[in-house]
Amino acid sequence: MPDDLIQTIALYALPVLFAITAHEAAHALVAKKLGDNTAAMLGRVTFNPIKHIDPVGTIAIPLILALVTHGAFVFGYAKPVPVRFDRLKNPRRDMIWVALAGPVCNLVQALIWRVLFYLLLGIGIHEPFFLAMCRGGVMVNVVMFAFNLFPLPPLDGGRVLVGLLPAGPSMALARLERWGFFIVMLLVMSRVINPIWMNPIMQIAFTAINLIVYPLRALIF
Numbered sequence: 727m728p729d730d731l732i733q734t735i736a737l738y739a740l741p742v743l744f745a746i747t748a749h750e751a752a753h754a755l756v757a758k759k760l761g762d763n764t765a766a767m768l769g770r771v772t773f774n775p776i777k778h779i780d781p782v783g784t785i786a787i788p789l790i791l792a793l794v795t796h797g798a799f800v801f802g803y804a805k806p807v808p809v810r811f812d813r814l815k816n817p818r819r820d821m822i823w824v825a826l827a828g829p830v831c832n833l834v835q836a837l838i839w840r841v842l843f844y845l846l847l848g849i850g851i852h853e854p855f856f857l858a859m860c861r862g863g864v865m866v867n868v869v870m871f872a873f874n875l876f877p878l879p880p881l882d883g884g885r886v887l888v889g890l891l892p893a894g895p896s897m898a899l900a901r902l903e904r905w906g907f908f909i910v911m912l913l914v915m916s917r918v919i920n921p922i923w924m925n926p927i928m929q930i931a932f933t934a935i936n937l938i939v940y941p942l943r944a945l946i947f
Contacts, residue, residue, distance in 0.1 A: 737855070741839065741863035743775050745832055745870050746804045750778040752831035753807040753824055760820040762813035770807050780805045806880070818889050825885035829874045832867040833931060839863030840939050848946040864935070872927035876919065878910060879903040 751773055754765035769777050779785065783803040814820035843860035846852075875883035880903050888896050902909070913919040 737859050737862050738866060741859065741866045744863070745835060745867050746784065747773055747775045747778050748831050748835060749828040749870060749874075750804050750807050752827040753809065756827040757807070757809045757814070757824045760823060761815040762810045764810050764813070765807045768808065778804045822886050822889040825882040825889070828882050829871045832871040832874070833935075836864045836867035836871065836931065837935050837938060839867065840935050841942060844939060844942050844946050848942075868928050868931045868935075869924070871931055872924050875927060876910065876923055879906045881906065881910065 751771060754770035757764070758766040758771055765771065780803060783805075787803075809824055811817045811821050811824075814824070839860050843857060843864070846856060846860065874881050875886075877883040877887040879885055879888060879900060884899065884903070884906060888900050890896075891899060910919070
């Protein structure tokens with residue numbers, strides 16, 4: 727395994743683990759608060775990564791892709807959190823909040839990593855590895871935020887759109903869920919999704935994070 731690939735894995739392993747774990751735990755927690763304790767009963771309201779890791783999707787596939795593409799293309803997924811939408815207090819409305827919980831959690835994590843970056847500099851820690859990990863933490867979470875908000879089920883953005891649309895279009899979109907994963911993968915591999923969705927949404931997220939941390943940055947520099 728090339729040294730640069732080993733370094734990349736070392737830099738991103740912790741941010742990715744936190745990003746995936748908190749994302750899924752957020753779905754489970756909000757679902758529990760809104761009336762469905764299915765995920766909670768399975769122990770998914772936890773920051774224990776073992777509960778959320780899928781051996782194939784979280785470990786095997788990303789490692790194989792990283793090796794085959796020399797780190798140019800990596801994709802993975804965690805075990806999806808089971809949600810019984812019919813058990814929610816207001817299924818159509820609460821579906822939106824459950825779906826948004828994961829991406830919002832990633833955006834918050836991106837902000838935390840950016841704050842940590844400036845705090846390290848502020849106390850005089852300039853270790854390149856730690857600073858690079860903080861930058862990686864921001865990037866990983868912003869990518870997860872944008873990707874999961876893509877408006878096609880089974881992604882979170884698709885579930886949000888299903889909850890917002892009128893009954894007819896909502897049911898039509900929901901029926902696409904069985905093919906949604908393959909459609910999204912096709913868009914990812916063809917890179918069509920980048921200019922039409924990922925880049926604009928990520929830019930908005932980066933701008934919001936930079937605005938929020940600007941006072942801290944100004945104080946340090």
